[in-house]
Amino acid sequence: MTQDDLYRTVVLQRTKTPLYAGKLAQANAQGQGTNPLCGDRVHLHAVIDAQGRIDAIRHETRGCAICAASADLMAERVTGQEPARIRQLHADMEAAVQTGNAPAALGELSAFAPLHRHRSRIRCAMLPWTALMEMLNDDKDR
Template identity: 40%
Template sequence: MDLKDLYRDVILDHNRQPRNFGRLQPADAQAEGHNPLCGDRLTVFLRLDGERVADIRFEGKGCAISTASASLMTEAVRGRDRAAIRRLFDDVHGLLTGSGEHAAELALGKLAALGGVREFPARVKCASLCWHTLNAALAGGAAASTE
């Protein structure tokens, strides 16, 4: 178990300066995510162009892992369509839980920086909160929870 593997430079950077942080107004869809265990809350805002996520922002308060993961997610999904986002979600899930294929990991690009999380099972929910929230927003729901 190596802390440096969890808190990689990319993670620390995205925690310090989260990308696409703030509200989208008006937004075509939004959802709130909550991790009751640690009190993390974030809201994901989407602007949609048909099947495509034209723009995405998030705001909220959370630990370094959840903030960096959300920041990286916004960069990764902007401009992609629902089907691609679903595949990405599966790959991220595989990465976080250690069940994914190595090839999938390579396709993740910068998101692969979250790979250290799998050694810290207590933190998987921190990294996945934003993705569940994004899914809820895409599904037209209002809330997601890690519980």
């Protein structure tokens, strides 16, 4: 399976049947992101423990398939992770969509690497990450 095939498969699968969509009633942190150019919106709800680790996270995404799939895969990948690891994953994701080279640590998120050929869609894939990083920065300030 080529990287482009993986991209199509992963995006379609996670858009049709997201595993991390919805709200968390016990959330103690929230983040949101909006792309005014296309109307994509992401709202994150998370339970963050005293060490800053994400115990649980859900997303409410209104937008394109790329944004929705990225939010769902991001939520899966960061669950149980500490802030330093999440920041590294964010950097790896940013590099992957900018260059097309994805480190193995990204797992299924590497499916977004082909977006480097479609610059206008990079923001779609990165919007959930932007919301996540803002949420983590807000949590650090508490």
